[in-house]
Amino acid sequence: MTxxxxxxFILLCFSVTLFAQSPSSILQKAEAKLSGADLAAExxxxxxxxxxxxxxxxxxxxxxLDKTMILITGPAREKGxxxxxxxxxxxxxxxxxxxxxxxxxxxxQSWMGTDFTNxxxxxxxxxxxxxxxxxxxxxxVNGTNCFKIALTPKADAAVVWGxxxxxxxxxxxxxxxxxxxxxxxxxxxxxEATEIKSFGxxxxxxxxRITPAEEEGKFTEMTYKALNFNPTFEEGFFERSNMKxxx
Numbered sequence: 001m002t003x004x005x006x007x008x009f010i011l012l013c014f015s016v017t018l019f020a021q022s023p024s025s026i027l028q029k030a031e032a033k034l035s036g037a038d039l040a041a042e043x044x045x046x047x048x049x050x051x052x053x054x055x056x057x058x059x060x061x062x063x064x065l066d067k068t069m070i071l072i073t074g075p076a077r078e079k080g081x082x083x084x085x086x087x088x089x090x091x092x093x094x095x096x097x098x099x100x101x102x103x104x105x106x107x108x109q110s111w112m113g114t115d116f117t118n119x120x121x122x123x124x125x126x127x128x129x130x131x132x133x134x135x136x137x138x139x140x141v142n143g144t145n146c147f148k149i150a151l152t153p154k155a156d157a158a159v160v161w162g163x164x165x166x167x168x169x170x171x172x173x174x175x176x177x178x179x180x181x182x183x184x185x186x187x188x189x190x191x192e193a194t195e196i197k198s199f200g201x202x203x204x205x206x207x208x209r210i211t212p213a214e215e216e217g218k219f220t221e222m223t224y225k226a227l228n229f230n231p232t233f234e235e236g237f238f239e240r241s242n243m244k245x246x247x
Contacts, residue, residue: 023133023149027166029173031126033204038063040231043222047114050217056112061231065126067238071246078112082243090118093243100243115189115210115220117160130157131164138170141177142194145170161188172196172203187213199227 041060047053057074072081080095083103090103103118111118127133131151139148146167153159162183167176178191189212193205204227211219236242 021147023135023147024128026135026147026149026168026173027128027133030166030168030175031128033174033202037229038231038233040228041224042226043224045112045114045116045220045222047220048218054113056114061233061237063233063238069238069242069246072112081112082246083118084238084240084243086238086240091240091243098244100240115212115218116222120210127151127164127166130154130159136165139167141167141169144176146176174203174205176205189213199224200229202227202229 039060039062041062043058043060045056045058047055054075056072056078059071059073061069066085066087068083068085070083072078080093082093082095084091084093092101092103093099094101109118110116111120131153134150134152136148136150138145140146146169149166149168151164151166153161153163161180163181163185164178165181166178168174169176174193174196176193179187180189180191182188189210192209192211193207194209195205195207196203197206198204199206204224206224207221208223209219209221237246
């Protein structure tokens with residue numbers, strides 16, 4: 001067997017092995033990296049516009065898929081603002097008026113003036129649970145081979161997108177790029193994950209950038225400064241009564 005034929009044979013075997021994996025199992029491995037995990041994070045969120053930019057600091061706590069607490073720690077104007085999701089209930093604590101306001105479960109408006117939506121940060125669900133995946137092939141994303149997977153919403157899923165296309169790295173099962181489309185198949189926004197680092201023994205992107213389509217010069221970048229995958233949550237941590245005390 002010549003060297004060229006041997007290399008072609010190895011490549012073919014490699015491709016067959018990759019395609020033997022179901023798109024659902026690929027997504028499950030990708031989501032297990034971060035989504036749904038118990039974690040405590042410190043992040044920096046930079047929003048860029050053609051004529052200005054601003055940066056917020058925040059702490060994020062997750063317990064599974066249905067409990068999330070977000071505390072804004074800076075700048076001073078937004079400091080102390082809290083968002084909480086516990087199951088189907090979502091609340092917003094406004095420190096200026098010292099009131100807790102209930103929010104609707106489906107929230108597609110801008111979160112704190114960024115390009116992230118309330119739904120994406122607070123009410124994030126599971127692609128595996130909410131969508132039906134189809135493996136389209138393997139392509140390169142910034143030099144990394146990725147599974148290209150198209151997702152169509154399940155009939156009973158409470159989602160806002162008509163289609164999602166995500167690119168998951170073949171070697172580490174990291175979602176490096178995700179495109180969100182409306183029901184008319186127009187691209188609305190793109191989420192890119194870069195600057196891979198090790199956090200507590202897990203290899204993950206440290207920077208998430210979301211860019212609206214057809215809005216030149218606009219994007220929001222969230223940078224993970226610290227990640228703890230073994231947080232200890234006291235009883236009642238994800239309750240309304242804790243929103244005014246969390247720090």
